[in-house]
Amino acid sequence: xxxxxxxxxxxxxxxxxxxxxxxxxxxxxxxxxxxxxxxxxxxxxxxxxxxxxxxxxxxxxxxxxxxxxxxxxxxxxxxxxxxxxxxxxxxxxxxxxxxxxxxxxxxxxxxxxxxxxxxxxxxxxxxxxxxxxxxxxxxxxxxxxxxxxxxxxxxxxxxxxxxxxxxxxxxxxxxxxxxxxxxxxxxxxxxxxxxxxxxxxxxxxxxxxxxxxxxxxxxxxxxxxxxxxxxxxxxxxxxxxxxxxxxxxxxxxxxxxxxxxxxxxxxxxxxxxxxxxxxxxxxxxxxxxxxxxxxxxxxxxxxxxxxxxxxxxxxxxxxxxxxxx
Numbered sequence: 099x100x101x102x103x104x105x106x107x108x109x110x111x112x113x114x115x116x117x118x119x120x121x122x123x124x125x126x127x128x129x130x131x132x133x134x135x136x137x138x139x140x141x142x143x144x145x146x147x148x149x150x151x152x153x154x155x156x157x158x159x160x161x162x163x164x165x166x167x168x169x170x171x172x173x174x175x176x177x178x179x180x181x182x183x184x185x186x187x188x189x190x191x192x193x194x195x196x197x198x199x200x201x202x203x204x205x206x207x208x209x210x211x212x213x214x215x216x217x218x219x220x221x222x223x224x225x226x227x228x229x230x231x232x233x234x235x236x237x238x239x240x241x242x243x244x245x246x247x248x249x250x251x252x253x254x255x256x257x258x259x260x261x262x263x264x265x266x267x268x269x270x271x272x273x274x275x276x277x278x279x280x281x282x283x284x285x286x287x288x289x290x291x292x293x294x295x296x297x298x299x300x301x302x303x304x305x306x307x308x309x310x311x312x313x314x315x316x317x318x319x320x321x322x323x324x325x326x327x328x329x330x331x332x333x334x335x336x337x338x339x340x341x342x343x344x345x346x347x348x349x350x351x352x353x354x355x356x357x358x359x360x361x362x363x364x365x366x367x368x369x370x371x372x373x374x375x376x377x378x379x380x381x382x383x384x385x386x387x388x389x390x391x392x393x394x395x396x397x398x399x400x401x402x403x404x405x406x407x408x409x410x411x412x413x414x415x416x417x418x419x420x421x422x423x
Contacts, residue, residue, distance in 0.1 A: 273303040
């Protein structure tokens with residue numbers, strides 16, 4: 099993640115320098131040019147911050163953009179931040195106004211589709227993606243990729259596979275496409291095939307690391323290894339993922355907890371899940387599952403049953419978390 103972190107730091111420092119120059123600049127012409135450069139930088143920096151999970155700062159940067167010259171981008175950035183932070187009604191309002199203002203906007207239709215996907219309204223999401231495809235730039239695959247995600251969540255695996263295979267043919271080195279193909283194979287019951295795609299995705303991701311793809315790959319690899327009974331490999335990838343992203347996603351704590359339970363290390367599993375609750379106190383699912391696992395300890399005469407039950411609960415939650423990516 100060092101490359102991405104360095105780029106983020108570079109942009110933040112550049113923004114500080116430009117804002118300092120603006121405060122000391124007297125020339126109106128140069129001030130206009132500096133403001134334009136600052137706003138362009140805010141667009142890039144705000145989006146990158148959200149790529150790394152800092153949605154509040156991304157929201158603030160997009161909110162500071164002028165409507166007159168950055169209206170479409172501002173609607174899109176604000177909507178993404180609101181969706182990621184769970185403010186769905188607010189995001190719906192922002193996108194509604196945005197699409198009335200920019201009815202042919204490819205990114206805004208995609209954003210609305212993402213909102214519907216997040217709230218489980220898959221048919222509405224597909225309708226928005228079909229609208230987006232009408233305005234899609236020839237070299238952009240976002241709408242098609244998102245369509246494959248929605249189709250997969252609806253259980254339309256063959257339709258999703260056709261799309262994602264086409265995208266991989268276009269760009270065989272994109273870790274996002276490879277990860278999605280791996281998850282699709284896992285959902286269809288082909289773990290060996292899934293493993294090949296995830297391993298290839300990891301190989302590509304290590305060359306250009308980002309947060310979302312990284313978490314999805316580590317989560318998926320752990321799931322595949324567990325499915326194949328490869329406990330040692332599952333533990334290694336689970337621990338590595340948690341070490342890389344200890345503050346970014348609760349699914350990485352589920353990874354380690356699930357593996358520890360499968361190994362029979364109940365105390366260690368409980369410890370890591372408790373740490374997860376400390377890191378993500380608003381994650382109700384983690385609290386619920388932790389309590390159920392703790393309650394299992396009160397039944398010492400049925401250890402195998404409780405261990406299996408806790409493990410299955412964790413794995414079910416893990417798969418739900420992976421599907422959200």
